[in-house]
Amino acid sequence: MSDKYAPLPEHKFSFGLWTVSNRGRDPFGSEVRPPLAPVDAVKMLAQVGAWGVNLHDNDLVPIDATPAERDRIVKEFKQACDSHGIVVPMATVTLFFDPAFRDGAFTANDPAVRAYALQKTLRAMDIGAELGAKIFVLWGGREGTETDACRRADDAVKRLRHAIDYVCEYSIAKGYGYTFAMEAKPNEPRGDIYMATTGNYLGLIPTLAHPEMVGVNPEVAHEQMAGLNFTHAVAQAWEAGKLFHIDLNDQVPGRYDQDFRFGAANPKSAFFLVKFLEDVGYAGPRHFDAHAYRTENYDGVKDFARGCMRTYLILKEKAARWNADAEIQAIVKEIHEPSMPTPAEATYSPAHLATLLGHTFDRGTLAAKNLPYERLDQLTVEVLLGTR
Numbered sequence: 001m002s003d004k005y006a007p008l009p010e011h012k013f014s015f016g017l018w019t020v021s022n023r024g025r026d027p028f029g030s031e032v033r034p035p036l037a038p039v040d041a042v043k044m045l046a047q048v049g050a051w052g053v054n055l056h057d058n059d060l061v062p063i064d065a066t067p068a069e070r071d072r073i074v075k076e077f078k079q080a081c082d083s084h085g086i087v088v089p090m091a092t093v094t095l096f097f098d099p100a101f102r103d104g105a106f107t108a109n110d111p112a113v114r115a116y117a118l119q120k121t122l123r124a125m126d127i128g129a130e131l132g133a134k135i136f137v138l139w140g141g142r143e144g145t146e147t148d149a150c151r152r153a154d155d156a157v158k159r160l161r162h163a164i165d166y167v168c169e170y171s172i173a174k175g176y177g178y179t180f181a182m183e184a185k186p187n188e189p190r191g192d193i194y195m196a197t198t199g200n201y202l203g204l205i206p207t208l209a210h211p212e213m214v215g216v217n218p219e220v221a222h223e224q225m226a227g228l229n230f231t232h233a234v235a236q237a238w239e240a241g242k243l244f245h246i247d248l249n250d251q252v253p254g255r256y257d258q259d260f261r262f263g264a265a266n267p268k269s270a271f272f273l274v275k276f277l278e279d280v281g282y283a284g285p286r287h288f289d290a291h292a293y294r295t296e297n298y299d300g301v302k303d304f305a306r307g308c309m310r311t312y313l314i315l316k317e318k319a320a321r322w323n324a325d326a327e328i329q330a331i332v333k334e335i336h337e338p339s340m341p342t343p344a345e346a347t348y349s350p351a352h353l354a355t356l357l358g359h360t361f362d363r364g365t366l367a368a369k370n371l372p373y374e375r376l377d378q379l380t381v382e383v384l385l386g387t388r
Contacts, residue, residue: 015287018055020305026294046085052090093125095121104143118163128176136171143190182205197228205242250264250265263312339369
């Protein structure tokens with residue numbers, strides 16, 4: 001019997017090496033799972049039906065590897081991906097783990113650290129390009145501060161801009177064809193991170209030398225840990241033409257970065273996110289940046305990965321059902337109808353200005369319009385709970 005929620009390549013579901021290979025370490029306990037080699041992670045992802053695998057440079061190549069070791073590792077990994085039918089849509093760089101980056105990477109006060117961060121990023125871009133990646137994500141995990149006494153925040157922004165401009169020029173010079181997706185987070189591991197929200201990056205991008213090459217990579221947990229509405233951030237990025245990649249997971253607001261299985265904590269929020277992505281026709285990768293619970297062995301990691309994809313597909317089906325529900329759509333139509341004759345919406349012109357300023361609006365009629373949002377929300381919940 002076929003499973004209608006089984007993932008297919010056209011769904012473009014991907015996982016990071018750091019997700020399925022996560023060993024369950026946390027600040028209060030050491031690893032609970034043995035190491036999983038990158039080639040074995042690729043095999044696992046093929047077994048659960050994933051389409052792609054993403055990676056930081058050091059997820060694959062140790063930071064102290066020799067050039068010969070680097071070449072061998074990348075070659076073997078590419079062979080494993082080809083053998084199992086797994087693609088590498090995105091690559092990124094680790095600029096937060098090594099002690100050299102304790103004060104940041106691109107924004108660090110030490111120019112030698114900034115130069116090393118740039119060199120490391122260019123080499124990570126080389127690895128990604130060799131594996132076929134066309135998206136490069138930049139997450140500034142240490143680009144922040146615990147005390148603003150250490151640097152002026154505008155200097156940090158200038159340093160970050162310089163680095164982004166540099167990597168864009170490198171991609172152009174090498175013919176890599178990368179688009180760059182900037183990933184925001186409000187805090188952790190720093191007390192405050194400079195680019196705290198997706199909106200921060202959307203404000204920075206127009207100031208870059210190559211804004212057409214740079215977009216955003218919003219992550220569910222990174223917005224929700226600050227209590228923000230993730231779908232709103234995604235919608236703004238989409239409307240701006242800057243939704244280059246997306247990280248799917250889940251998060252309880254106000255907690256540390258939990259990286260739960262997609263839909264595990266806030267299924268209603270996940271529903272509206274999936275509905276938005278499907279309604280607008282987002283065609284990019286649907287990347288799960290999440291971790292299995294620390295209680296799990298690698299069979300449990302497979303359950304986790306299957307669960308992420310299955311939940312997305314279930315919510316996709318629920319979204320189609322919501323769109324087809326006659327009562328729901330009647331309410332949607334009602335709430336969008338004008339309450340009284342109104343001048344047509346138009347761009348500014350002297351004629352339209354005169355019509356608009358000369359029109360009489362009845363505030364009582366405007367205030368009396370029926371807005372049955374309680375009923376609409378209840379019907380949404382019933383769709384989610386499977387009673388409609």
